[in-house]
Amino acid sequence: MPTPESLRYKNKLYYLLLAAGGLVALAGLYAVHMMEEHGHIISGMNNQIVWGLPHVFAIFLIVAASGVLNVASIGSVFGKAVYKARAPLASLLSIAMLSGGLTVLMLDLGRPDRIIVAATNYNSTSVFAWNVVLYSGMFSLVIVYLWTMMERRMHVWSKPAGFAVFAWRFVLTTGTGLIFAFLTARQAYGSALLPPMFIVLSFAWGLAVFHLVQTTIYAWNEKTLDPAILRRKKNLLGVFVIASLYMVAVYHMTNLYFAHQVAFENFILHEGGTYTMMFWIGYVLFGNAVPLGLIYAPGLGDTRCVMMASALVVLGGFAFLYVFIIGGQAFPLNIFPGYVASSSFGDGQIAHYEPSIYEIMLGFGGLAIAFIITTVSVRVLNFMPQDKAYIAD
Amino acid sequence: MSEINNDRRQFMGKALAMAGIAIAPGVMLYDVKAGNDGKPASSKVRWGMLIDSNQCKEGCDDCVTACSTENGLSGGKKSTDSQWIRKVELKDMRSGRSLNLPMMCQHCEQPPCVDVCPTQASFKRADGIVLVDKHRCIGCRYCMMACPYKARSFVHEELHDQNPEVPRGKGTVESCTLCVHRVDRGESPACMEACAKAGHNAILFGDLNDPESEISKRIRTVATSQIRADLGLNPGIRYQGM
Incomplete structure (x- = not known):
């Protein structure tokens, strides 16, 4: 039983965390205000690197928002009790991260005040426009799903709602991958591999975020997660990390096979400086190899190891997206095949990009929004996984 | 009552x-x-250009200057400055042959920017000119990601001294309009005029759909090419001497 002192302490800590989150979110809003006032000139983005750090944050959050639902799907769709108990928390995280990601994406627009135009002038051939429907649909579906799980009378509907969410999130991450897959002229993108790659990446990132939040909630409530459940879930994370590494390897290997893509791959994998470092050290080593060691090495794999592995998978995800989005644009567009090109507009040159403090503030502002939604919801509603005595199914 | x-x-x-x-x-x-002499733009016309890289002189950027003056661009060359037209120097990797050419929006028949624009701000006029509706553009820059020619610029900062005929807006995307305001008056684009004035005559503007137009006749008689023709976008800008 928690003592009154510890409860008071926790109460204080809760408001402190909320205030900290609020401050970061406010800093993000301040960055938006500055970008509105001065234009994107105060960001590090330019006419060569048109999508920068805010997009890295936004896409991570949106992809992880879809991936975290895996926990819910395994429960509702495949009927695994351990996961079913965690479906409400997974759904909450999904809504929180989707809100954070979309806020960043929207506030980075050149004219965020015109966002309603995206609804009034809908272009049915635009993947972005499709995504507007996919995001809002996901939002509504997950809320309905949560309702069916949390309202006893609606329990009968939770399986169909779970199915709908399961299907929708696959389409949603496909849509996120397609944003890049449809950019035919860019060497880094324009590949049909991207949608499945994003889906697999979402599994790993979403589960990693879930682990981090779940461990924190258990610690907060002074409870211990059943080691059998932890073992099962850490193995799943391991499988997802291996699968995502495989997808990324296939993406780069197919590129290496095409003669016209070799220069681009050479840039990312070998001569790209920061991008190469981020890929090998940030993504491959710390985002994949070390977490796999922490999960599978004999003697490791306890709660702390899984927590650290999850944090590294998340950081690796950011490193991957930085290389994918910004490195992909930094490599010069091949407008004149067979020629060496140069101009005042960066033709034939590696584009320069340095994120500004405002972009960093905006990105973290998105994370803060997700954090606030999660923290408040976990306190006011019952999202704590309720496990029955664990029996392997 | x-x-x-x-x-x-x-x-x-x-x-x-x-x-x-x-x-x-x-x-x-x-x-x-909307359109020429009060008439709406007609699909009977397809405006285009033929650029002769043999006539385009190294070091001359009169077309770029004329574009900046006509459209109220700063003419700056920072990575955040708008450049609707740029001079590109090319060197053939195998033969070492050098050539110069101006590069701008290629006014594609199948423009990727129009496909990807979520708000229909990027659009193609009936006469083939690809434009951005500055009132609809939300500044997502997806069109810049999609354009195979890097023809578009994003307005990164506050604008001053705009040309009332060429409205621009901070936070929106823009590109060569083929000087649509001049074309609708029956004039030719500023870059072509400047190139002719410099005596190079490397740029020829005209109606690709009219078999009697000079541009159509030239295209019938000399070998011309489209940049990244492999993408199948059928740009309205053609190049000679590549």
């Missing part, structure tokens, strides 16, 4: 008339603005 109704009717009638008078100029202006 009936008197009151009459008053009300009169009032309604007058109000409607007033509203009509207030709205009409806007509607009329819109009509006058």
Whole structure:
């Protein structure tokens, strides 16, 4: 039983965390205000690197928002009790991260005040426009799903709602991958591999975020997660990390096979400086190899190891997206095949990009929004996984 | 009772008339603005250009300067500055042959920017000119990601001294309009005029759909190419000497 002192302490800590989150979110809003006032000139983005750090944050959050639902799907769709108990928390995280990601994406627009135009002038051939429907649909579906799980009378509907969410999130991450897959002229993108790659990446990132939040909630409530459940879930994370590494390897290997893509791959994998470092050290080593060691090495794999592995998978995800989005644009567009090109507009040159403090503030502002939604919801509603005595199914 | 109704009717009638008078100029202006001599742009015309890289001189950037002056661009060359047209120097990797050419929006028949634009702000006029509606653009920059020619610029900062004929806006995307305001007056684009004035005549503007136009005749008689023709976008800008 928690003592009154510890409860008071926790109460204080809760408001402190909320205030900290609020401050970061406010800093993000301040960055938006500055970008509105001065234009994107105060960001590090330019006419060569048109999508920068805010997009890295936004896409991570949106992809992880879809991936975290895996926990819910395994429960509702495949009927695994351990996961079913965690479906409400997974759904909450999904809504929180989707809100954070979309806020960043929207506030980075050149004219965020015109966002309603995206609804009034809908272009049915635009993947972005499709995504507007996919995001809002996901939002509504997950809320309905949560309702069916949390309202006893609606329990009968939770399986169909779970199915709908399961299907929708696959389409949603496909849509996120397609944003890049449809950019035919860019060497880094324009590949049909991207949608499945994003889906697999979402599994790993979403589960990693879930682990981090779940461990924190258990610690907060002074409870211990059943080691059998932890073992099962850490193995799943391991499988997802291996699968995502495989997808990324296939993406780069197919590129290496095409003669016209070799220069681009050479840039990312070998001569790209920061991008190469981020890929090998940030993504491959710390985002994949070390977490796999922490999960599978004999003697490791306890709660702390899984927590650290999850944090590294998340950081690796950011490193991957930085290389994918910004490195992909930094490599010069091949407008004149067979020629060496140069101009005042960066033709034939590696584009320069340095994120500004405002972009960093905006990105973290998105994370803060997700954090606030999660923290408040976990306190006011019952999202704590309720496990029955664990029996392997 | 009936008197009151009459008053009300009169009032309604007058109000409607007033509203009509207030709205009409806007509607009329819109009509006058759309197209050549008040006529809307016609799909019978396909505006295009033929650029002869043999005539394009190294070091000359008169077309770039003319574009900046005509469209109220700063002419700056920072990575955040708008460049609607740029001079590109090319060197053939195998033969070592050098050539120069101006690069701008290629006014594709199948423009990727129009496909990807979520708000239909990027659009193609019936006469083939690809434009951005500055009132609809939300500044997502997806078109810049999609353009295979890097033809588009994003307005990164506050604008001053705009040319009223070429409205621009901070936070929106823009690109070569083929000097649509001049074309609609029956004139040719500023870059072509400047190139001719410098005596190079490397740029020829005209109607690709009219078999009698000079551009069509030239395209029939000399070998021309489209940049990244492999993408199948059928750009309206063709190059000679590549």
